[in-house]
Amino acid sequence: MSELTAPTGQEPALRAVPRADGSAPLALVLGGTGYIGGRLVPRLRGAGYRVRVLARDPARLAAFPWGGDVEVVAGSADDAAAMAEAVRGVDVLYYLVHSMAAGPGFDTADLRAAETVADAAAAASVRRLVYLGGLHPAGGDLSPHLRSRVAVGEVFLRSAVPTLVLQAGVVIGSGSASFEMVRHLTEVLPYMPAPRWVRNRIQPISVRDVLYYLLSAARVDADVNLAVDIGGPDVLRYGQMMNGYAVEAGLPQRAIASLPVFTPGLASHWVNLVTPIPRAIARPLVASLQNECVMDDHAIDDLIPLPEGGLMPYRRAVALALGRVAADDVETSWQDAEVLGAPSDPLPSDPEWAGRTVxxxxxxxxxxxxxxxxxxxxxxxxxxxxxxxxxxxxxxxxxxxxxxxxxxxxxxxxxxxxxxxxxxxxxxxxxxxxxxxxxxxxxxxxxxxxxxxxxxxxxxxxxxxxxxxxxxxxxxxxxxxxxxxxxxxxxxxxxxxxxxxxxxxxxxxxxxxxxxxxxxx
CATH class of the missing domain: 3.30.530.20 (START domain)
Incomplete structure (x- = not known):
């Protein structure tokens, strides 16, 4: 199976299990127009699920090739009436909503939305809830963004719906905010004065493997209700991630100096200055990097087997995100890069700052x-x-x-x-x-x-x-x-x-x- 197209949802282990009456199960995706959601929906359909998407602005779905092939409910996760309509007849619910760029009070808004969704899912007897949270160390002082994601996961785990919380760190794929920060910092700066967090250890994961775990989560045993860490096979320091990107992009190794003067706020200003990533996005990303993001356990391996061929190494994921043909490492034309169909390829709805500079x-x-x-x-x-x-x-x-x-x-x-x-x-x-x-x-x-x-x-x-x-x-x-x-x-x-x-x-x-x-x- 080509790494460019995996997972398409066609592997037997990822196929949807029909209902007792033989009909296809229904998956509800909250955050379907986001980075992960926009890539998950076609793979759910390819695996045999009917898909429903909740969207504040249904018109945005027109940007997706699959926009006309899904059921659409207008509304937001904190709207009880919209959620009651959205969860009707649903078998598995994917919660991929995060207030990454929200202002003050985002954590309260996150909790309110999670509680609304949990109540609606329980009332509709949804069989499985899957939440993509953030990888974080056990204990310690977490960033506000990570604390909020942990709290949302706990709301779902306390609900009446069996929940699997997948806690991922830096996701490697074109369009992922974390990857785009690595991309732009590395490409723009031959020398980088950087905060201390460039020495922190991180366990990145390819978007291909995130999608694999999300698809597989719909088929775990009905009594599973827990949070598990997911990550790729490599544990790297942030500086090593930048230089790994440089190698795959054909750039010289970057000189990186760790300086003690960069506060999270100052570092986010710096990232916003030298990259196109908005400060509202850069700030929570930078704050989250104050913590080491490494898997504390591998309980996921007891629930979901490794994907065919194993988890994707960091540099292979970078090569995929850069549009290189995985089979023979031949670079594509700029035209081909738009139509490869890999999980890491840009989507029309990805933000303008995502993707390579052109x-x-x-x-x-x-x-x-x-x-x-x-x-x-x-x-x-x-x-x-x-x-x-x-x-x-x-x-x-x-x-x-x-x-x-x-x-x-x-x-x-x-x-x-x-x-x-x-x-x-x-x-x-x-x-x-x-x-x-x-x-x-x-x-x-x-x-x-x-x-x-x-x-x-x-x-x-x-x-x-x-x-x-x-x-x-x-x-x-x-x-x-x-x-x-x-x-x-x-x-x-x-x-x-x-x-x-x-x-x-x-x-x-x-x-x-x-x-x-x-x-x-």
Whole structure:
């Protein structure tokens, strides 16, 4: 079974057990539009469950591919009337609601919502309640966020509904707030002055394994009512997690200095300054890191067997979150990264600060030239035909690449008019060809990151539409500085390219000579 798609819910051990009448059991997900919930719902459906989702704003479900395949109840967890409707006929209830970014009084709101849900579930004779809580040390002074999650778990454990509380620490997957903090801190800072908590031990767990445990929790024995720790196979210090990320991302190891001057409040300001994570999210994350988050016991192993192939190691989880193909470690194209379907892939509803940093330059225009004429110009780009913009800048970029040990512009292209996947075009390689429509080139020049250029022709009223997109995934601070350095030239290069490609297509459609191509190269 591929690590990219596990768990899909198709393993026999995760399949739903039909009701006595043979019908599929009903799962209610609270927090279905959140990070974990949005990934759990399709796996529940794949395992044979009917799924109902409680949502404050049902319109948000339209962002999910499965949004039209679930029952929806409008409301919130602290609304007794909405909960009474939501739990009707439910077999298993998943509580994935957390007040991560809430202000003062969030702990009281958390308790009120948990009590409302527990009462409603008991009244409806729900068979199983599953709560995803936070991994924490036994005893000791916990952060307000962790204390609240422990208190919510205790409400459910005291209820009349058999409850399994799964206590997880740092979840590794694109979009997870904890992972995004690791990602952005590591990529932006080659040297990091850090609080003492970088030396604390943490037991991260991949989102794949969290989903596996959540699915499995629906099938534990009916008399199980307890809280258990879950974690991956690696116990690391936070600094080791950052450097493990650096290795998988192709970055140098980061120098990390532990300083005693960072209070949780100051550290959250620092995280907010150097990453896109909002301070309202950064503060509870940082506060929780004051505690070591390591499993105190392995009682989970007596309830749920390990997933096929074992728990995922930290660095493999990072590689998955970065969009690498687990089977052969070949990096995907930027387009593939959006459709892999792995549990760690971004979802449309994930916050804007989630996922890798991507810089994009987009140009679009309508032209009177027919799509096939526009495509002919696109398919012939580069080599002797040139790049249709500011020849001096292209020549300088090719020379710089050559000096840096790259291939430069000397490779040309095999054919002036035909293009195939795998072809070389100067310092690009053809990654995708959709004949008559799309040409995608992957950069083979020396750059601190990954770059693509996509050119597209589509039919439009009376002619065609030209779309041009340059995509850059920066690697570390150097990649971000590189993009900022070349940004002023994009107006000359990319705008000029779009204008001249359209002009050439229109001129050739009118029967004018195409000699202007080489002049612009």
């Amino acid at each position: 810089y994009v330059d987009e140009r679009s225009a309508l032209t009177s030239a027919a799509p096939e004429r526009l495509w002919a110009v696109i398919a012939g780009i580069g080599g002797e035909n040139g790049w249709y913009s500011t020849p001096v800048l292209w020549a300088v970029r090719g020379w710089m690449d050559k000096v840096a040990g790259g291939v430069g512009l000397a490779r040309g292209r095999r054919s002036r008019s035909r293009v195939s996947v795998g072809d070389v075009i100067d310092f690009w390689r053809v990654e995708t060809v959709e004949e008559g429509q799309v040409l995608r080139l992957r950069a083979e020049m020396k750059v601190p990151g990954q770059a693509w250029l996509e050119l597209r022709a589509t039919a439009a009223d009376g002619g065609s539409r030209y779309d041009q997109r340059a995509v850059f995934f920066p690697r570390g601070l150097a990649g971000r500085l590189y993009w900022l350095a070349v940004l002023p030239f994009h107006g000359f290069v990319f705008r000029g390219m779009a204008n001249r490609i359209i002009a050439t297509a229109e001129a050739e459609a009118a029967g004018a000579p195409a000699a202007g191509r080489r002049k612009s190269a």
